[in-house]
Amino acid sequence: MNHQHDHSYKLLFSEPRVVRDLLTGFVKEEWIDRLDLESLEKVSSTFVTDDLRDREGDVIWRVRFGDDWVYVYLLIEFQSTVDPFMALRIMTYVGLLYQELVKQKKLTSNNKLPPVLPIVLYNGERRWNAALNVSSLVQSVPGGLEHYRPDLPYLLLDEGAIVASEQWSIETQNVVSAIFRLEHHRNLQDAIDLIGLLVHWLQAPEQTRLRRHFALWVRRILLPSWVPENEGAEWQPLNDLNEVHNMLSERAKQWPDRWKQEGIEAGRQEGIEAGRQEGIEAGRQEGRRETARNMLERTSMDDQTIADLAELDVEQIRQLRDELQSRP
Template sequence: MASHPHHPHDHSYKLLFSHPEMVRDLLTGFVKEAWVEQLDFSTLEKVSGSYITEDLRDREDDVIWRVRWGDDWLYVYLLLEFQSSVDRFMAVRVMTYLGLLYQDLIRQEAFTPNGKLPPVLPIVLYNGEKRWTAAQNVADLVEQVPGGLERYRPNLAYLLLDEGAVISDPEWSDHMRNVAAALFRLEHNRDEQDMLEVLGTLVEWLKAPEQTGLRRAFVVWIRRVLLPNRAPGMELPEFNELQDLHEVHDMLAERIKQWPERWEEKGRQEGRQEGRKEGRQEGEQRGIEKTARNLIKLGVLSDEQIAEATGLTVAEVEGLREEDTQ
């Protein structure tokens, strides 16, 4: 997905990460660095990324937040790269976006008290099945030429959150209350039961009235992304957008409960069809054998010729001949 085939469902990710809770939990849960503890998450505010579309039209899915870090603002640039494949040159894209973001911050005169540019944390979220293998610093993509030129090699790292790796990491505990973690676990669920469990947890966590927006965002994402990708047989009935998360959870629970019955029913039907087919085959087989017997009685054709005519093997024809002569 190196170019710009944006999935229509990317928008539902953008919707999720437009909620401060998702961004807070993403940072507190998955950025294992000391400075995160010094952020004042009550100041989280979304920044428009409109500038991006001037130069790179396909960046409108990125979500940019800023949060106070002491007296300074820290900009968190979430590259919502929800791609299923690894982009080898991701680091170059990050460098480009970062350059554009900084140009825009200069236009806005969004400097720190010392007149410097604010720090930016570029995060790449990746949800593919295979582990991420691409360079996480643009320096690693550039050929090294010794003798002084290496000084000019660009050096820019991004923070990679590879969901699959994060979740299978033994260090990571899924007991912490973290909505970003719940999203990752849903994307990489082991089975339907696992999916239901996580959904149940989310219902618990997002009960408050002020969390209605985030609940809805999860509902949209579950319908557009999770079910079509992870559980194609489980699409929910058409609905008015107002369905809430707990209803979706209950409907899916009901669906999953009915699954064993559905399999059994399907098995019974297949069994009946199978039986009819066998019956038909037995009838056909008897008909063929009768034809072969008649040909044997005529006494004109050899066993080979009879086999040829009926589709039986020579041994089968010989067997019939023996039965008839006994």
């Protein structure tokens, strides 16, 4: 899975349906029920600091809470390692947001700063273990000085941990749950099924743009790990999620046999060139290993499935996976 920051992912969280499902499905607090979710409105996410550095990578929304607004600052974190000073970054970004709101005179009816909900959306493989409040980063000093420590928590959504613990229910039709599960899918068929659910949930005409954003995200982030390199260009014209799902469902039936055949042919060729029975057998074995390497690199199949297709022991598959992961 490619965890680099990708514009297509940001586009998903620039859609009201996705932000609504994020708030209602993952912010387990009473005040969420008092929001007017029909009023969700995306606002500018560029706030300039004194040294003219822009902050453009995150998504900011606002939503009505009675007569005032609540701001949702969504920081999408694509790094593969946990940032121990994320709480400090959050404090800085929220401060920039408040500065901009003061500059634009967008205060509450009581002339106060509006509430801000900072959310860190993290999709790394390691579980998040950094401080969730900037106060935890500041050394405590006895005698009263600790009273002046900044105190600003953020809401962490660790996708991997959520997927591992969440009770998945398709009846909720929560598209954010589907996004998290696609990012951490178990195998290719699991991903195809999830994409099929999204096609069904988003079939209304008013969801056309969101379907296109999903199609772009699947093409740019998920497909490279599945699709053979020489087929990549065929997917580029597909702009609707239904088209992507149909083509993926059809092609996925062919790929395992193709990878297996390529591995067998490679093994036969090596055996023929060796000209000896031992070489032929070694070639066949290498062919099976090449088949397994192809599947490990291009799919998200589990070890047992790959072992069955490549006609190897599951322990050999685990060794191959370790070798691939240890490559520089």
